[in-house]
Amino acid sequence: MTASRLLPLPAELSVIVPCYNEVANVAPMVAALDSALEGRKWEVIFVDDSSPDGTAAEVSRIARLDPRVRVLCRVGRRGLSSAVIEGILSSSAPWVAVMDGDLQHDESVLCTMLAELQSGADIVVASRHVAGGDSAGLAGHWRHMLSDAGIRAAQAIMPHPLSDPMSGFFAMRRDLFDTLLPRLSGTGFKILLDLVMSAPRTVRIVEVPFVFRPRLAGESKLDIVVLIQFATMLLDKLTRGWLPTRFMAFALVGLIGVAVNVAVLNLAGACGLGFSWAQLAGTAVAILTNFMLNNRFTYHDRRLKGVKLWRGLVIFIAVCSLGAIANIGIARMMLDSAGHGHWDRSSAAGAVVGVVWNYAVSSTLVWR
Numbered sequence: 001m002t003a004s005r006l007l008p009l010p011a012e013l014s015v016i017v018p019c020y021n022e023v024a025n026v027a028p029m030v031a032a033l034d035s036a037l038e039g040r041k042w043e044v045i046f047v048d049d050s051s052p053d054g055t056a057a058e059v060s061r062i063a064r065l066d067p068r069v070r071v072l073c074r075v076g077r078r079g080l081s082s083a084v085i086e087g088i089l090s091s092s093a094p095w096v097a098v099m100d101g102d103l104q105h106d107e108s109v110l111c112t113m114l115a116e117l118q119s120g121a122d123i124v125v126a127s128r129h130v131a132g133g134d135s136a137g138l139a140g141h142w143r144h145m146l147s148d149a150g151i152r153a154a155q156a157i158m159p160h161p162l163s164d165p166m167s168g169f170f171a172m173r174r175d176l177f178d179t180l181l182p183r184l185s186g187t188g189f190k191i192l193l194d195l196v197m198s199a200p201r202t203v204r205i206v207e208v209p210f211v212f213r214p215r216l217a218g219e220s221k222l223d224i225v226v227l228i229q230f231a232t233m234l235l236d237k238l239t240r241g242w243l244p245t246r247f248m249a250f251a252l253v254g255l256i257g258v259a260v261n262v263a264v265l266n267l268a269g270a271c272g273l274g275f276s277w278a279q280l281a282g283t284a285v286a287i288l289t290n291f292m293l294n295n296r297f298t299y300h301d302r303r304l305k306g307v308k309l310w311r312g313l314v315i316f317i318a319v320c321s322l323g324a325i326a327n328i329g330i331a332r333m334m335l336d337s338a339g340h341g342h343w344d345r346s347s348a349a350g351a352v353v354g355v356v357w358n359y360a361v362s363s364t365l366v367w368r
């Protein structure tokens, strides 16, 4: 690569590549882009979340030889969607493309995608499910089933008919991205779905086929957390952002906590404990479970570890205790002095106030 071949920037296309533990894939990826985008003004921005395998250092090494390569390092955070968002924000090109950093997305389609954008498309989706596309690289039978189920769920609520709404390979106008940004939920893996569901009906979306390749190096990061985030994002879109995703996850965890509480209460009762002690045991176990679940799922991106975990737990217990007092107080207020009135209604009102309190204070004091 001679300097004259590399220049001139500025780029017309920024390729955003989220990556986590992809050290072995960086150099082949840059080489693949170099040949696929021959004759185009492009740059690639790798967005790395402090991968322990040294992905960022590898990108920097290549960037010192090639000015079209950049690395955006994020510290203390994880997340595919938010990595993509910040990568796009760091670009000044009129068009951006997003693709995985594990060589599963076929870079030879990029030129077609750019050409579609330049002839007026707002968003171009590389699809595995239009004629000529294929998802051969999906590892295993269950990944295929999961992928199909996800696609159907998404299609059911999407205003735009997309054959592959779960694709992580797409390109779009940068200025359109800016207008959609305030509406993005930014959690989980499915940034394209998030964007398309936030877009007005008038956007011009074009699909181009591509073949999803098998992963050669490293491993997939899709896990149960990602699936839960996907479900909550769909809910978020269905409620049009009225209920924040995080609140719904928090409330869901709260419901699990109620079940745990009742289960432990009964178990302790069966072991001969009186009601008050059994209820105390149930509440303690429920608070602990809720804390761990919230730390793992609801606040996955702000997960507490080590000393901070213990500090957080102490504050969480304090917050929940105050929440319980508020809960009982509100419920009592709705009954008369003799305790007559609608028990169910009063209790539900108390519980709602309790959950909102716990949520509001936990997200400011515990998971800051």
Ligand code: GDD
Pocket (backbone or CB within 6 Å): 017, 018, 019, 020, 021, 022, 047, 048, 049, 078, 079, 080, 083, 099, 100, 101, 102, 104, 147, 166, 167, 168, 169, 189, 190, 219, 220, 221, 222
């Ligand atoms: N910065 C950052 N942070 N990057 C991440 C993170 C993260 O927390 N998690 C995953 N990535 C990167 C990976 O390094 C990879 O480059 C890309 O995001 C996709 O992650 P994979 O773990 O390889 O995903 P996959 O192969 O299971 O899923 C693919 O298929 C889906 C459709 O079935 C991806 O292409 C998805 O985007 C696609 O929707």
Ligand code: MN
Pocket (backbone or CB within 6 Å): 100, 102, 104, 215, 220
């Ligand atoms: Mn992959």
